[in-house]
Amino acid sequence: MNLKPETLSKIDEVITHYPTKRSATLPLLHLIQEDVGHLPPDTSEWVAAKLELQPINVLEVITFYPMFRQKPIGRRHIKVCRTLSCALLGGYKTCAAFEKEFHTHLGEVSPDGEVTVDFVECLASCGTAPVVMIDDELHEKVDCAKAKQLSDQIKAEAKKR
């Protein structure tokens, strides 16, 4: 596990928030994923050693919570809300629009490595449906036109790199 020094110091700090180390499991997994982009195979053992647990205790947690991913994803993570309120206002079309823009399928890294498009469950912004989270940013009322616009933005940023 090759973590940045600031991640390591955040990890040590967050452990102090709890009377038992095990409570820091989710925070540690978030910090590692933010640093690495996903949770590499040695995560369970590393976190277990850090928190005085058994690796299976960590693996059970990683696989329970959908936000934790054990495989790398594209540079940007497009998460389209799938749940009812968004679906009623075209969430499925929005999702298809992103897939088409990046020539990709749900859960896969797009051929250009730029994005991974995922359907996720309710993002608790049903009043502005359909909603999409791109990395940490919430985008509201994302119809197909707005999906196209957001995709263009991502592609433009990619070109600049």
Next chain:
Amino acid sequence: MIAPAKPDLVTVNIDGQEIAVPKGTNVIEAARLVNVDVPHYCYHPKLSVVGNCRMCLIEMGMPAVDPATKAPIMDPATGKQKINWIPRPQIGCGTNVSPGLHVKTTSPMVKDAREGVMEFLLINHPLDCPICDQAGECKLQEQATGYGRGYSRFVEQKNVKPKRTQLGPRVTLDDERCILCSRCIRFSKEIAQDDVLGFVDRGSYSTLTCYPGKKLENNYSLNTVDICPVGALTSTDFRFKMRVWFLKQTNAIDTESSVGANTLVWSREGTIYRITPRRNDEVNDTWLADSARVLYKAVKAADRLAATETIEVLVARAAALFKSTPGAIAVVGSARSTVEEQFFTRHLATALKASAQLVSRVGQGDKLLISADRNPNVRGALVTGLIKTLPAQQLTDLAAQIDAGKIKVVVAINEDLAAAGLTAAQLAKVSIVYLGAHANATSAAAKVVFPTLTVFEKSGTYVNQQFRIQKTLKAVPAAAGATDDLVVLAQLVAAAGGAALPAELGLLWKVIAAEVPALATMTFANLPETGLVLDATPYAALPFVEGETLHYKPAQPAVAAATA
């Protein structure tokens, strides 16, 4: 014996039967006491309660009282106190008794709940009972008879999960059969203290797994197979060997240490197929070490001894040796022998005017079901008076006496003298009469060899570390060419000029009861299945080697004797 303190009793009503049960008992256990079966999968009396299978749902109510006055509210129809039934079913495993608790286990609500759970458990279950090792002892199969629909309403694709995963050297996992009860996970964590199992993924896709890169290989791994209510976890050794309903079960004792775990030996037509734990809440609960389960392989081992001559010929030869060297005979008995054999050994030593000694075996205790004393019956030898002090690991004195020419004949019973420290030269210097089931350096050097039986071929008793005398029964007939140790010993005692002793256990125990004060009130037949604790006070000063194990605490801090 000290009577246990009387626990607080609580009176409850189960399906109309009133019963007083100890406080803290749950509904499943309380129902068991009135012979009411509350079906369950995840609940296990020796593991934490998680309440996840929902099979033990019962209907529950409490006597009605006026909220203001706390006076009982009577039901005019019955003249009894009215019962307020809770409108939704409750889990029997997670519900502890309280005074006046009423339980229905056969009401329509309960039946409906059980049928629902059964259908849910079966929709993603492969229904491959014809090729499943668990068939015949599968709880799912069993309950399907009572609560199954008889046909499937499920027309969707079943979940696909890993098949035939080797979790470790002895346990095979079929995830599609798993009903996610988590017993194995809890056992590994709580009892074996080897937290390697867990569920990955979520919901109906949850999958039992061993942490990748680790193995379920602790010496208790097969207990997960025992407690798996379905055919998800199976014994790799037993897999596809035999249908369980063909097997005969015999009560026996694990002889690998002084814990004396209670076992069941499963056999058919003289062949043993497996050994599983037999519940004894004072000794091993429901657990058994993996190492105890392979001991039966000794029965058909390649190095089994078989006689080529009749026992009369062999006894005559031994008698000749006894006569030729009066006063120069030593008897090496065994702490692996049964109480009865040790009683005979004492008689033999007395008749031969020989000293008797035993060989100690010490290893590391595992704090659970294998103690530091790897002999199952040191205490039996104390109780029968065969020895007064604890045996040593090496026969140093005997070796010295042989070197000094004071001992010319050694009778070795179930002990390899070479393993106990005698050199080949020393073995060559004496005439050996050997009794044992398997070949070893001693049998090879012996003048007279009596092939005898393994523990699975004979009945008898052992006294464990708690001074609990426990019975083991003959599971399979004696191997060809082998004779019951007691028959051989009885004839040797007679040949040595000792009293005539019966080799038949019923008759023998009359003699034992008459001669051994500690066993004065016992007979072999009336010894309870869970054993009987003998008075240990006469031996309190002895430095026993055992440390703490399940249900055993040494009287004083164990002497740092566990050197292995």
Next chain:
Amino acid sequence: MPAPEQHRIIFKHIDEPGYTNDIGCYLRNGGYEVLKKAVARKPEDIIDEVKKSGLRGRGGAGFPCGVKWGLVDRKSGKPIYLIVNADESEPGTFKDRYIMHQDPHQLIESTMISCFANNVKQAYIYIRGEMPHGARILEKAIAEARVANFVGPNILGTGYSCEIFVHRGAGAYICGEETGLIESLEGKRANPRIKPPYFPAVLGLYQCPTIVNNVETLCHVKYIAEHGGAEYAKIGTPGNTGTRIFCVSGHVQRPGYYEFPAGTITMGQLLNEVCGGPLPGRKFKAVIPGGSSAKILRFGERFKGKRKVGTELVDYDWGVEDVPMDFDSLGMIGTMGGSGGVIVMDDTVNMVEALANINAFYSHESCGQCTPCREGSLWMKKITSRMVHGQARNEDAALLKSVADQIPGRTICAFGEACSWPTQSFIAKFGDEFKQYPETKKTAKPADAVALV
């Protein structure tokens, strides 16, 4: 009757131009004055005010907050924890998001008042993993409050100390269930605990007494501490005191969040007047009144019975539009106020497809621990998904109902109800549509039809 005016006490500053989420802005608007006064009072007084207020939890179950606090084991000698349930996940619910993003100090102050009242020394805010900004905003707000001595050691010189930490979830709806949340906070899979014995008030976080309150609920506590329980109880109606925030989504002209005195607005007023009615050319078909697990209502159905008004029993005969949006009235007609998430569906929606969407959600979110929910939720999902994407059978409606009936009341937690109520109510209310679905499928859909699953 025209709809009443919004009465914003919790959402007072939400969307207010110029209002920012830093402590300076909060202090300029009178922030932390209630906490300053509260820490000078006896903690029991604040608890009494909350009891008097009649405040009911806003997370979904509507359990009286004062009663919840009253159940806390205060004699165990163990620390008491308070957990802010900010795992807003019930589909259709989106109120806590705005409190945390736009007015985080309101939540911090409310939390500190509640902690003080209950002698809590450590609080955690368990926020959805999908709200990373919200978590950062709360962390910043806590840091600001700590500098200002509203959080941390020796608060305002009183000798009372209390810490708050933010804890992020990672995408599991079941963490909204309080014992699942506690397991998650302990670093485990969020498997809800069996009750008995694990009632949070006695054996909660780290087996210590624990209070778990929803974000909005706690914000009401601040208002109660400020104005008194009796005054608070004057807002709304008896048994449904204070204000309710309704989150309206789906097929209305003006979806969004609206705060009204509880029980003073009807479904019709909310949807037609406040939210502008159906989309052009459409008609309301169905509404789910309290988050997607609440039982659905069909426009056109009528509810008759007797209800208590004051001490009298009076007859009622309501259409969906006439139902007052309070816990008791919605409960009376067989559904629930829940978390206040109102999801509206118009006549373009096929109910089989809508249910397939909901079933996909619940089967995805079942923790998988107990049998009826684990197997039942996925089975229902598989049936409805097959009906939409594969072969639909006439007998599927009856099968769905039967499967759903085998779940509620038999599970470890309320998820059993949450996952089965949609199916039960969709079949009860729209059984005809389910039975006709094999036929319906033969007709081509309009080109602009929206897929729901």
